Amino acid sequence: MWIESAILQDFRNYTQQRVDFSPHLNLILGDNGEGKTNLLEALFLLSTTRSHRTNQDKDLVRFGEQFYYVGCKVNKKNHTERIEVGYSLERRQKIAKLSGVPLARLSELIGVLNVVLFSPEDLELVKGSPGGRRRFLDIFLSQLRRGYVGELQQYNKVMAQRNDCLRLIQSRRFAEDVLCSWDEQYAKLAVSISNIRRQMMEDFAPQFQAFAQRISGRENLTVKYSESLAGMDEISLLRRLETLRPGEIVRGTTSLGPHRDDILFLIDGRQASLYASQGQQRTAVLALKLAELSYLQHATGEAPVLLLDDVFSELDEIRKEALVGVISGEVQSFVTGTRDTDLNLMQGTGNPMKRFVVEQGRVM
């Protein structure tokens, strides 16, 4: 799939902008702070309904304005689709439309336009907090499977209710038997989400390893799903929750479940979060993104769009070449850089490309 064009209105530092893209390579050049990342952010939002940099839509509304609007036209194998997202600051309301039809839930948009984003923040993925790695997993899975987001939202709601229930039991305002009604729903959702994650990671791990091998040529870099439920089914989870209950009531939090999952990177079997060098971390993240792209392409039958924000300056020649290998294929890509970024490699791909210069929220 590829993005034919996009419109940004009062989004970040853009007032009113329309851009027509190349189906292959799109180079977005400009000085610091001119609006390159903002453009990629808009495309990411049209894919996932959310920004990759902030949880608050009010940050995305151009200073002094009341609404933002972003839209794009996506060219898919057999048809085109128009995606629109708008947000009103006053009403604190975000709405999405798919080819003109308003969606009852924002999450129905996910999976229409698939993107893989690689930005400098991702370099923290290996050594950073587990939350960042779960986020990667969730965005990946939400593009892969319709219904995953809904299930995850449901899970988070049930867990929030369950945690409040634990606290009310602790303060003796609720009797303990109220918990059972939440445990049953909790166990069903927790096991289902763990199963989805486990199955996907089993398929994904070998592909990750292959990319890592290709990029680095030597390290034995692998990835592993570290599952909080460790393969438990509903019945064994319910039993386990019963033994954990006294402690959970004291703490008022749920101690077991997908919200405690992680993915572990291993170098020769050792935890990369503890031992990986800068270069090894870069290899791991690059392999992760390239494997994600290839996995999505095979699973959905269409290549996702690749968004590369400022990463070229972070990679050495070998890693750059691995990336260019992908870009030269049928994947539509957006690559940002400052004017002096070495993009010579790009020129060699032979694919038709388009070059844009961004200046103070205007694309030229």
Add this chain to the structure above:
Amino acid sequence: MSSFPTAIENLIVQLARLPGVGPKTAQRLAFHLLSLELGSVRELADAIMIAKETIGYCEQCFNLAEGNMCRICQDQSRKGEILCVVEDPRDIAAMERTHDFKGLYHVLQGAISPMEGIGPDQLRVRELLERLKEDGINEVIIATNPNIEGEATALYLARLIKPLGILVTRLAHGLPIGGDLEYADEMTISRALEHRRQI
């Protein structure tokens, strides 16, 4: 601040407290009311007062009622052996529109939601259990909303009621998940009622 006389300002504030009414709508309504004949305004005010003064809860099922008992509980033709448990009187209206259900109701007046501090003690659960002990009820259909709070409430009630030797069923799926019973159409509710499952 506003340049309206205090009485109008008060009226706007009162109207804006109503659900779904924002400041702009409240202002429009207030000016509309002022433009009406005195008689029409009095009719509206009386209707509000009379409804408030005469409508209470049915002492048997906690549906809305004029007097001690609601119309459904008073209706001798309804089957007393089968009880449908709902969250809200509006859900009874939705069920009644289908004309498929001939039993009696019990209104919980909410659903279990720890986040809002609502547990069984805040609902009409104790009254339900008392009804089940006395009357000759042999089936309870739990028609709480198909969202997580409604589901938790259904599971909680099933645990309490099953040991009494009463059949407990739940409306079948087909109801929009995460939705409200009140907004479901008749066909959907009819089908859900027909395919109710044991829990």
